[in-house]
Amino acid sequence: ELKVEQNPLFLSMQEGKNYTIYCNYSTTSDRLYWYRQDPGKSLESLFVLLSNGAVKQEGRLMASLDTKARLSTLHITAAVHDLSATYFCAVDISGGSNYKLTFGKGTLLTVNP
């Protein structure tokens, strides 16, 4: 059974600081996703990582994937209050065109002034 573990589950940051959220998974994966969820809202797609060594950046967020270590990271640079949300990683091990996602528990990020 696939296990997807995120840490930390709760993260309180000061504005302007850097931090990293980690996502470990237990089985070889074809695709790894990062999503953002604001309170009472649906999920917003941030990144799709498809291969070992993949790195994607959007604004203050950068995601990377190490398939050998079964590890993805979401790095936050110079945090701002608007980044406060819950961040989920999700892993697809179904292969081919099945696209079935298993989600981590999420990281609740709070950025304080």
Place this chain on the structure above:
Amino acid sequence: SAVISQKPSRDICQRGTSLTIQCQVDSQVTMMFWYRQQPGQSLTLIATANQGSEATYESGFVIDKFPISRPNLTFSTLTVSNMSPEDSSIYLCSVVRTGGTQYFGPGTRLTVL
């Protein structure tokens, strides 16, 4: 991206009743899924909605409880049958677009009394 709508956006239902949730996509998609997000929890895949055939259910979910229809490539329904308070959750549909990104609908927030 994908424009996905769900109806209803929220509902409060009595124990023992059923609710049908609709998911409409702005263009044809092959892959469509239904997920559940219990209060304060992560997302769990309920089933893959297959066009023209029976849905494929994940472990722990059965057709009698969560019947799904997929009459065409832009529309699907999920019914939550014989509801109990434990069914109180957010139900989300999702679709896969070219490149493998999976987009989520706005969700249906269900409360069962």
